[in-house]
Amino acid sequence: MNIFFAGMGGRLEMKRAFRFLAILIALICLVSCGKGVSGGEPTAHAEAPLFSPLEGTYENAQSVSLLCGTEGASIHYTTDGTTPTTASPVYSAAITVNSSRTLKAISAKSGMADSAVASATYTITSATSYKAETPVFSPGGGTYNSYQEVTITTATPDAAIYYTTNGYTPTTSAMQYIGPISVTEDVTIRAIAVKSGMTDSDAASAAYNIDITLPKIETPAFSPPPGLYDDTQFVTIETATPEAQIHYTTNGTIPTSSSTLYNGPVEVLFNTTIKAVAVKDGWADSSVKSATYTIDNPPPVVENPVFTPDGGVYADDQLVTITTATPGATIHFTMDGTTPTEDSAVFSFPITVNTDTTIKAVATKFGWTDSELQEMVYDLENEPNPGETWTEPVTGIDFVWVPAGTFIMGDEFGGGYSDEKPTRLVTLSKGFWIGKYEVTQEQWEIVNSQNPSHHAFLPDAPIHPMENINWNKAREYITALKTMTGRNFRFPTEAEWEYAAKGGNMPGTKYSGTSDALLLDNYSWGTYNSEGVTHIVGEKLPNDFGIYDMSGNVWEWVNDWYQSDFYSVGPSVDPKGPVSGIYKIYRGGGCLDGNFDQRISLRWGNVPTKAFLDLGIRLVIGQ
Incomplete structure (x- = not known):
């Protein structure tokens, strides 16, 4: 660069030159310091950590300290060779290196850049000398004729011992040894010794076989001896072993200590085999003794009911x-x-x-x-009046009398499915009692300890209809009621259900209680008013027989197997459906259905193992 200073013009040129040089120097400083006009990374770095002792090869384990010349800086380190970050462990105490490994560390301080990564590799040539001594058992494993108290020790001072008796190799999660172990049966004990700063010991193992021959109790004796007798016998059972207890059976099974305890003569009224065993703590059970008594005198006969x-x-x-x-x-x-x-x-x-x-x-x-x-x-002779009610006394379930009669079965109103046709006259030759309401949750629990209802959470759940039960479970419930009461509880047939739902009317109603969909809200619970849950039985109006909820609330299983053309081929008097099939029928619609599915004539079915949250049952008592 050539600069000329001549007169006034020269002075001006000199000023411009100096100003240019000043700006140039400032720019050079900014670039060399790595700073932009609005600031950047700090120029100062924390000093890299130092290792003491230095890396190298050592015969024994080393206690390595980390140092940093930057006051207030924290040191972060790794011991597995990976590069440390500020998320790595913070150094707070000397690191024990008892096997060959590489330590890496950085220093970090707020307002300063992290230091460069420092690294030190330590090779330990005799790490195995820092392994805890293998535990020793006393007495050692073997076969013994008495119970043993086993102690476990290790030559490593202050080492903890962990052991197992289940065949697994012990870890520090196993039982810690704190005193002698009582061995009363065959067992294998495994143990390790553990001490901080040392490698865990090898696992030690000792198998103990306890072979104790207990004294055996004398075999029971019977008096009178077994044999043929012409009248009732009172049999005493004794053993010569003092304080032994005798247990016996009379049903042919082998007696154990859980069998009937002998506490006085056994009355033998008829042909009987008595088997007995004597037991006593600390002794081997006696042999089982058997005695057969033949009584040549037939047992008495119970008087007729x-x-x-x-x-x-x-x-x-x-x-x-x-x-x-x-x-x-x-x-x-x-x-x-x-x-x-x-x-x-x-x-x-x-x-x-x-x-x-x-x-x-x-x-x-x-x-x-x-x-x-x-x-x-x-x-x-006085058959109940149609709609007459009766409460079964054992279960408390209410029933309504449905008399024998003839009705039109099938879709009388049109718009239904093909399996609802053709309509036909069906005659039921016998009257029957049908549930006034659907079976409730509390009635289900009469014979069932578990309640599978989806609506058991509702405040008045016990008097809501039972649902979420398949046909097979419903049949088990009905069988239990029959056993409990002696009455012929059963499912309704499909024809009985439809006849009862139509209220005995001919022509029948489209829904149970009405044919007007606009009035269905008065008789039924469905999508239009149920809010997606079941409701207390009997809250809506009944049909002409006085039966409630035969449309809506829950669907109801019936006894019949499904057959799509049964209305064309089935009998017209007391039809009971096909003798077999794949699907069982359910009728009436539920709280999740609209008025189309709540039509009386609608037939629906599924496999007997299927359950739904709006599918329940209604009972019948009849021949």
Whole structure:
């Protein structure tokens, strides 16, 4: 650069030159310092950490300290060779290096750039000398004829011992050894020793076999001895071992300490085999002794049941009692035409007979011969009036009487599916009792401890209809009610259900209680008013028979298998559906359905194992 200074002009040129130089110097400084006009990264870096001792090869473990010359800086480090960041562990105390490894570290301080990464590699040539000593068992493993108290020690001072007895290799999560271990049965103990700064010991193992021969109790003896007798015998059972207890059976099973405890002579009324065993703590059980007694004297026979009143023709409902003259006998009965067994209902209070009924009964007593089967037929001339109600006394379930009659079955109004046609006249030759309401959750729980309802959370859930039950579960419920009461509880047939839903009318109604969809809100719970949940049974209006909720609230399983053309080929008198099929039918619509699905004639079905949150049952009692 050439600068000329001549006169006034020269002075001006000199000023411009100096100003240019000043600006140039400032720009050079900015660039060399790495700063922009609005600031940038700080120029000062924290000093890199220093390692003490320095990296190298050492015979023994080293305690490595980290130092930094920047006051107030924190040191972050790694011990696995990875590059540290400010998220890495903060150095606070010397690092024990007992095996070969590389330490890396940085220094960091607010307002300064992080230091460069410092690295130090340490090679430890004799790390194995810092391994905890293997535990030692005393006594050692082996076979013993007495219980053992096993101690575990290690030569490493202050080391903790962890052990297992389940076959697994111990870790620091296993049981910690704090005192002798009692060994009373065959077991394998495994143990390790652990100490901070040292490698865990090898696992030690010791197997113990406890082979103790206990004294055996003397075999029980019977008096009188087994044999043939012509009358009842009272059998005593004894053992020569003092303080031993005797347990026995009379049903042919092998006795154990859980069997009946002998505390006095055993009465033998009929042919019986007694088996006995003697037990005592700290002794081996005696051998099982068996004694068969043949009593050449048939067991007594339970007196036949007696009905009051006798069977016959009556103008009014009857309360029937059943008794037997044999004290302590149990009376089992049925009202569905089947022969009673020990699983049938037990008579405990008078039976209400309000329709033609056959009662069968048998009396039983343990050790006695069952009575003869007795039955009584009750013919009631005063058939209940249509819509008459009755409460079954055992379950408290309300029923409505539906008389025999003829009705039009199928879609009388048009617009339905093909399986609802053709319409036809169907005759039901016998009346029946049908549930006034759908089975409620509290009625379900009469015989079921579990309630699978989707609506059990509702405030009045016990008196909401039971739902979320498949056909098979419903059948189990009905069977349990039959056993409990002796009455012929069952599903309605599809024809019985439709006849009851139509209120006995001909022509029938489109919905249960009305044919006007605009009035359905008065009779049913559906999408138009239910808010997606079930409701208390009987809150809406009943149909002409006085039956509630046969449209809406929940669908109701019936007994029939589904067949799409059954209306064309099925019988017109007491139809019961096909003898087999894939799907069971349900009727009536639920709280999640609109008026189309709540039509009485609509038929729907699914496999018997399927359940829905708006599918329940309504019961029938009848032949």
